[in-house]
Amino acid sequence: MIGLLIFLVVVIATVVVIIISSYNDLVKFRNRYKNAYSQIDVQLQRRYDLIPNLVETAKGYMKHERETLEAVIAARNSALNASSRAVQNPGDPQAMQQLGNAEAVLTGALSRMMVLSEAYPELKADRSMSQVMEELSSTENRIAFARQAFNDAVTLYNTKGESFPSNLVARTFNFTNAELLQEATPEMKTAPRVSF
Numbered sequence: 001m002i003g004l005l006i007f008l009v010v011v012i013a014t015v016v017v018i019i020i021s022s023y024n025d026l027v028k029f030r031n032r033y034k035n036a037y038s039q040i041d042v043q044l045q046r047r048y049d050l051i052p053n054l055v056e057t058a059k060g061y062m063k064h065e066r067e068t069l070e071a072v073i074a075a076r077n078s079a080l081n082a083s084s085r086a087v088q089n090p091g092d093p094q095a096m097q098q099l100g101n102a103e104a105v106l107t108g109a110l111s112r113m114m115v116l117s118e119a120y121p122e123l124k125a126d127r128s129m130s131q132v133m134e135e136l137s138s139t140e141n142r143i144a145f146a147r148q149a150f151n152d153a154v155t156l157y158n159t160k161g162e163s164f165p166s167n168l169v170a171r172t173f174n175f176t177n178a179e180l181l182q183e184a185t186p187e188m189k190t191a192p193r194v195s196f
Contacts, residue, residue, distance in 0.1 A: 037090030091178025
């Protein structure tokens with residue numbers, strides 16, 4: 001009888017330790033991917049802050065390209081709004097999809113602006129424009145690295161949540177899978193080409 005009681009206590013203690021360990025791991029991995037997203041947000045905010053400077057610098061030279069400049073600003077504002085929604089719930093499938101789409105539109109608008117700027121030699125020679133473009137290029141690289149770190153953290157979290165016995169704990173305590181931040185279009189896979 002005492003042997004059976006000791007056996008039951010050991011089994012119950014083992015199950016409790018497994019549950020606590022799985023729960024704590026899920027919390028840890030969820031916090032990691034949320035932190036990784038906050039790093040993306042910092043870089044996206046930097047990008048969004050640079051774009052008005054870029055447009056303002058280009059305005060003086062590209063007077064006949066008002067529609068393109070306005071498209072860049074509109075795309076920037078849309079991406080900023082999508083980013084604000086994603087910050088509230090990183091990993092949410094709908095927020096990540098909206099952010100990916102908004103970023104694709106912004107990248108396309110920036111690319112169009114860069115192609116048009118090639119026709120303005122004075123703009124290419126402008127020191128302010130060169131500095132803003134260099135900062136933007138650097139920021140694009142940082143965003144790519146931050147996106148990779150976020151996706152790695154999400155993958156780790158999702159794998160933990162889908163693995164046995166953590167999947168039982170995840171279902172019990174509503175740890176849902178997080179969404180990767182995917183590039184919505186092939187254009188998003190490469191940073192806008194900057195050549196000055």
